[in-house]
Amino acid sequence: MNLKQIAAEHAAAFVEDGMKVGLGTGSTAYYAICRIGERVREGLNIQAVATSEASDKLAREWGIPIIPFDQIGRLDLTIDGADEVDPDFNLIKGGGGALLREKIVAANSDKLIIVADGSKAVQKLGKFPLPVEVVPFASEWTFQALENMGCQPEWRMDGQKQYLTDNGNLIADCHLGAIADASELNVQLNMLPGVVDNGLFVKMADVVIIAKEDGSIDELHRP
Numbered sequence: 001m002n003l004k005q006i007a008a009e010h011a012a013a014f015v016e017d018g019m020k021v022g023l024g025t026g027s028t029a030y031y032a033i034c035r036i037g038e039r040v041r042e043g044l045n046i047q048a049v050a051t052s053e054a055s056d057k058l059a060r061e062w063g064i065p066i067i068p069f070d071q072i073g074r075l076d077l078t079i080d081g082a083d084e085v086d087p088d089f090n091l092i093k094g095g096g097g098a099l100l101r102e103k104i105v106a107a108n109s110d111k112l113i114i115v116a117d118g119s120k121a122v123q124k125l126g127k128f129p130l131p132v133e134v135v136p137f138a139s140e141w142t143f144q145a146l147e148n149m150g151c152q153p154e155w156r157m158d159g160q161k162q163y164l165t166d167n168g169n170l171i172a173d174c175h176l177g178a179i180a181d182a183s184e185l186n187v188q189l190n191m192l193p194g195v196v197d198n199g200l201f202v203k204m205a206d207v208v209i210i211a212k213e214d215g216s217i218d219e220l221h222r223p
């Protein structure tokens, strides 16, 4: 049983004719894009924006009409994955490096639907290293500032080279342990010059769809 696929295909059913849709990134969002692509081939009429070059390519392969972000306007919904989801609908995202575009697209969506298997549901965020996107200019200075904040950063690597995001930036994965106050940390990180954004999505998710071990689905709506 593929739990990622179960959650993602459940979410794809939220997409209706005429909608403007944000397409997430990662191995769970992959299945949502494929299911939406199947529906487009069956005649579903939507416009979409992708949160990464990889999702853009996948969507185009399925024939999903992809519109540049600045031309699409407000989105009806976005379907995306997450690395961790807490009971207050806060998330860690960016394991796939797409956190900046994912956060922009989510902020421009009436509804953010998160799809995940049960392993992503946690009581406290922070076991998964928090990705922080850093501009290359003065990157070591910014890295030091993250260390001084106690974030225990580690540069994400791509083989021997530093990993680069679709925006040409670096990722520092921060080993924080349990995060006491995600909202406060989100603000503190983004106040550091050199930090573009971080993977904390504080109360941005509207619906969380979790596929559990037995194949059943929890569909949770933020109050």
Ligand SMILES: O=C(CO)[C@H](O)[C@H](O)COP(=O)(O)O
Pocket (backbone or CB within 6 Å): 024, 025, 026, 027, 028, 029, 080, 081, 082, 083, 092, 093, 094, 095, 096, 097, 098, 099, 102
């Ligand atoms: O935030 C993301 C990419 O930047 C992904 O949504 C997140 O990493 C989850 O990925 P997966 O579905 O492959 O576990």
